[in-house]
Amino acid sequence: MRNLFLFIWKHHIFILFLLLEALALYLIIKNNRFQNTGFINSANVISGNVLGLYSEIREYFYLRKTNQLLVEENALLRSQLEQSFIKKPILYKADTNYTQKYIFRTARVLNNSVNKRNNFLTIDKGKLHGIEPEMGVISPDGVVGVIKDVSDNFASVMSVLNKNTVVSCRVKKNGYLGTLIWEGGNPAYGTLNDVPRHASLLPGDTIITSGASAIYPEGILVGFVETASLEDGDNFYTIRLRFSTDYAKLTHVYIVKNLMSQEQKMLEKATQNDN
Amino acid sequence: MTIDIFKNIALFFVLVSLQVLLFNNIQFSGYVNPYVYILFILSLPFRTPSWLVLILSFVLGLSIDMFSDSAGVHAAACTFMGYSRSYILSAIKPRDDYDETKTPSIKDMGFAWFVTYAAILTLLHHFVYFYMEVFRLSEIFSILLRVILSSIFSLLLIIFSQYFFSKTGASKK
Structure with missing residues (x-):
């Protein structure tokens, strides 16, 4: 027993080192799982408030640009109003086709990064505003990410620029499915995989979300094909994709609540269990 | 002694805010992220x-x-990095050992000594950081590039800040 204490005393620095590293590793691994509510994230009270103050100052420099974006979007939305269409008498039917599926909420971006391998955003809406993990986040220009952690007033968003983010996409003109990942490096370009060989693709083709994942609505802009290469014997294209959103300049985003995601997930889970 | 503690507490907060509000937002071509806050570990007094x-x-x-x-x-x-610090310090010990009242800085220890010391520890920190961040074997080389480029950039900023924080700086040595 005495020897044990002597041993511990002799190596106490090394043991302390191992303990602290183990704690750090525990935090990393815990955080890598998608759904958790760790304390060490930018959505907690201290960091949320500091970053909030900072972004308020920073936003003044982007006011002109933001205003322009909002005006453009307003115009777009106005064009979709009921008044913008020719009225035809429709017989109202209590049909599920007319129930609302998505609700959008706005939020301000408090903190944002594009320079890391795994990038996150912090936004100023949280649990009290009805934000929950796994909701989609979009900007007027396209997809942004998925809600990861929520606190009462803040939430952190796993950006598309993250190794754990996968977005299910579709080529707009012919409907072929693909999956978007980001391989690090330049924050303006992503990689689109799994588009089959027989799909015809040209540079500049529009890529949109497929709506398969119950996170984003269908048809949200993702980006444009920059180059699509096909090696001999490959069954799938390797596509370099230019994002439609400039992730370095995000100031306002929309959070998408899918009112039917629970239903879709339960069904998919039941199907999987049967197999 | 007490004034040292307060000075270091202040340095802690200054460096954390600088890192979070300024340096985290700096990026060049997705490869360079300076992490200057490690200056805090570098400049803890020898007797810590x-x-x-x-x-x-x-x-x-x-x-x-x-x-x-x-x-x-x-x-x-x-x-x-903190664990390696004591080993690096004893590896590059000057002939007449360290003066316990001093701190590892350009002002106290001279330019060449400080650059060696800071370069090794910065590289170690960035190496662990970037590999831990990705945690994946397939990107080994692109990460190595990030480690090296970011280390150079951080080191430059750390050396620059040494002159900035103490105006009399290395001119004495």
Whole structure:
């Protein structure tokens, strides 16, 4: 027993080192799982408030640009109003086709990064505003990410620029499915995989979300094909994709609540269990 | 003694805010991210006991993690750096040992000594940090490039800040 204490005393620095590293590793691994509510994230009270103050100052420099974006979007939305269409008498039917599926909420971006391998955003809406993990986040220009952690007033968003983010996409003109990942490096370009060989693709083709994942609505802009290469014997294209959103300049985003995601997930889970 | 403690506490907060509000937003072509906050670990006085260096490094890393959503990655890198510090210090010991009242800085130890010391520890920290961040074998080389480029950039900023914080600086040596 005495020897044990002597041993511990002799190596106490090394043991302390191992303990602290183990704690750090525990935090990393815990955080890598998608759904958790760790304390060490930018959505907690201290960091949320500091970053909030900072972004308020920073936003003044982007006011002109933001205003322009909002005006453009307003115009777009106005064009979709009921008044913008020719009225035809429709017989109202209590049909599920007319129930609302998505609700959008706005939020301000408090903190944002594009320079890391795994990038996150912090936004100023949280649990009290009805934000929950796994909701989609979009900007007027396209997809942004998925809600990861929520606190009462803040939430952190796993950006598309993250190794754990996968977005299910579709080529707009012919409907072929693909999956978007980001391989690090330049924050303006992503990689689109799994588009089959027989799909015809040209540079500049529009890529949109497929709506398969119950996170984003269908048809949200993702980006444009920059180059699509096909090696001999490959069954799938390797596509370099230019994002439609400039992730370095995000100031306002929309959070998408899918009112039917629970239903879709339960069904998919039941199907999987049967197999 | 007491004034040293207050000076270091102040340095802690200054460096964390600078890192979070300024340096985290700097990026060139997705490869260069300077992490200047490690200057805090570098400039702890020689007489700081090893266990305190370890714990301070861990807390420093955790504070940065809290602001940059990297949960534990900075903490792991900083703890490793804090642990290596005593070994590096004894490896590059000057002939007449360290003056316990001094701190590892350009002002006290001279330019060449400080650059060696800071370069080794910065590389170690960045190495652990970038590999921990990705945690994946397939990107080994692109990460190595990030480690080297970011280390150079951080080191330049660290050396620059040495002249900035103490105006009399290295001119005495």
